[in-house]
Amino acid sequence: MAAIETSLFTWRDVEARGDLERFYLVRDHLPDAQLVQYLEVMRGQGRDDYPVPAMWNALIAGVVFQHPSIESLIRELGRNPALREDCGFSPLPVQRKPLTRLVRDELSGRLRAKRETPGQPQAAIPGSWNFSRFLANVIELEETLGLVTGMIATLRGQLMEALPDFGRHLGFDGKAIDSHSSGRVKRASGETSDPDADWGKHETNGVDARTGKPWTRLKSWFGYGLHLIADTQYEIPVAVHVTPASRSEQVELRTMIGELFAQEPPLAERCRDFSADRGLDSAETKALLWDAYRIRPLIDTRELWREEKQQPDYDPSKLITRPLRPARVDTIVHTEKGSVHCICPLTGEQRDLAFQGFEADRNTLKYRCSAAAYGLDCPGRERCHQAGGVDPGEYGRIVRIKLEEHDRRIFVPTPHGSPSWQRGYNRRSALERINNRIDHSFGFEQHFIRGLAKMQTRVGLALAVMMAMALGHIKQGRPQQMRSLVQPIAATG
DSSP: OOOOOSSSSOGGGTSOHHHHHHHHHHHHHOOOHHHHHHHHHHHTTSOOSSOHHHHHHHHHHHHHTTOSSHHHHHHHHHHOHHHHHHHTSOSSOBOOOOOEEEEEOTTTOOEEEEEOOOOSOBOSSOOHHHHHHHHHHHHHHHHHHOHHHHHHHHHHHHHHHHOTTTTSEEEEEEEEEEOSSOOOOOTTTSSOSOTTOEEEEEEEEEEOTTTOOEEEEEEEEEEEEEEEEEETTTTEEEEEEEEETTSOHHHHHHHHHHHHHHHOHHHHHHOOEEEEOGGGOOHHHHHHHHHHHOOEEEEOOOOOOOTGGGSTTOOTTSOOOEESSTTSOOSEEEOTTOOEEEEOTTTOOEEEOEEEEEETTTTEEEEEOHHHHHTOOOTTHHHHHHHHTOOOGGGOOEEEEEGGGSOTTTOOSSOTTSHHHHHHHHTTHHHHHHHHHHHHTSOOSSOOOOSHHHHHHHHHHHHHHHHHHHHHHHHTTOGGGTTOSSSOOOOOO
8 A cells, every 4th residue: 555645745845954954863863762662651541642752852852952941942843844744743733533423312212423523623733731741751750760861871882882982081070050949948838949959169269379378269059060071082971960059079070980980891991081170189089090990080189288378488489398208308399289309408409300100010100310310410419319218320319109108189190280181181171161062052051940850851861962963973974073063964965
């Protein structure tokens, strides 16, 4: 039997395809089969005026085209028949069929057929109530089974297959997301209009370069914290957690690292370095990355040494140093950033030791006397050797720093400020660009979301769309566009 065409042409034939291609890209690469199956089960035997796949596709289209609300999406569907058709809705309103039923004649008692007058045509697109109920089901599946964030895990594995070096350079960043609630407590209930949210504080510390006095800036917000791990080379998300704002980033980072590498052991093997800003500076985190996974931490070091700054002879222009081995008299000192120096016992001159690399088999940082390494004249060389209890000869003194014997916050396999450390740390700006897309491209700077489950779902959908679009670009031979979210795709053929 020949297929019956419902229209003489498709609306996509008359619609500019460049913009819609972005929707096709996500629709065709989003691993949503299980989620749609569960949504079908939740609908059960209820009315099927608007099929589940069509509702789901429309929801994804709303994310792709960055609609701030359901009402905005409905308006787009109303004026774009090509999008309606591609989602799976009827492009035109459907007239309900008249109902025929048997009724008994009151006089004769005989049955006869009676045709009911059909009602108003069914709208081609769902209303806000339909979408709200459907979205509630999606949120429930995320809250109970994690099916939305599960798509992120699936896409992560697919991206690892498509890009052999995906995940080699990872980074972490946290971001504040304000709730749509003001945070004021209602007298009647004793709660806010968003009971899942709470107050968060972010403290930034530093030292005035001119005066040497410490300063502190405090930012507070009511809402949530978004904690993101991403590939810093490709600017693609890898894992995400959404928590109340008060949740510690330090704790959340270590939790996410453990979960991520437990779920994806090949990723732990592939990863070479992990970057984060100084707010995540922690001996525990740095030790975890290196000791458990052999991943080099590229995390900026906070300035926590305060005692020296309180001294009356403190000079802000000079580095603050402390003895490398305080238990014995020696000429070797270090800064809080982990740079290692020697102080000449005759002249008092301070010089940087020459870094010779990290000895992984010994778990040690290796440094060499700078005078010997660079051919410099050092009148105090012999006394320096005596102080250190060494006799290195012409090669010069060697200083080895065993990581587990020193402050793990300060001493790491790739020293702070070294060229390789700086290159890796500079890639961390990828996290800032991803967060900017979350705010501006996906509308989280101004939103109407209340509730942790709803926020987690919305964030998960946004990141899944971002990852699916990247995967689609890669598979279709456009890797240079994998980070593009809004640029129309040129039609081919």
